[in-house]
Amino acid sequence: MADTNSTNESMGRKAYSxxxxxYAEIAPTKPHNALYERPTTMALLECVNGLRVLDAGCGPGICSEHLAARGATVHAFDVTPEMVELARTRCAGLPVEVVEGDLSAPLSWLPDQSFDKILCSLAFDYVEDLQPVLEEFRRVSRPGATLVFSMAHPMRDWMDDRTRGETTYFDTSRFGFYWSGFGEPKPYVEAYRRPLSDILNGLTTSGWSLDRFVEPRPLMEMRETSERLYAELSRAPAFICIRARC
Structure with a gap:
């Protein structure tokens, strides 16, 4: 079972609960997710058929469901109990195990060298210090394993008055604002912004080798949904998607 001693302090749990x-109803088709971040992130994972995959910060199990449909055996976890239950419901009948667990704490319930691939989609933004969890991902990875993760683009957040804060670009800062696009009342979500160098150097210091760095572009289908959003994301990226190998 997951060690959830630190979940009461979790930024992600506080927001998403x-x-x-x-979120579970809207995110499967929301343009930022379905036509932008998720296709890029899932493509970086490449073939998962017959492999054991860790879905870390799985939310309501959208990616876990996709992975299982592509032939993977999935172990998923999330810090928010409500998300865990939603993921279990979504993935019922599939080779997906979902438990409660915190990216900010040791992944002590997971044995060494137990996964072929690790996915962490849009969850690192709620973790202040990435290196411990990157080291944990390295520990539970089999030789030659792949890690794929996505997160907010640090320069995009630096350029936004709502997220920049009073610190310099080179500091890790905490910010929060009300999200639109997920109905009313608008949820107040806090996250961390950090420099790109901290992300990449933390990755390599933890024993991973950077394989692919992607600043995604929206799928053409987004034009039919929102010409404004398509134009905006075609000019500058909102996320980064990274693949690393051990």
């Missing part, structure tokens, strides 16, 4: 059901 307020609108977990709405």
């Amino acid at each position: 307020e609108f977990a059901k709405r």
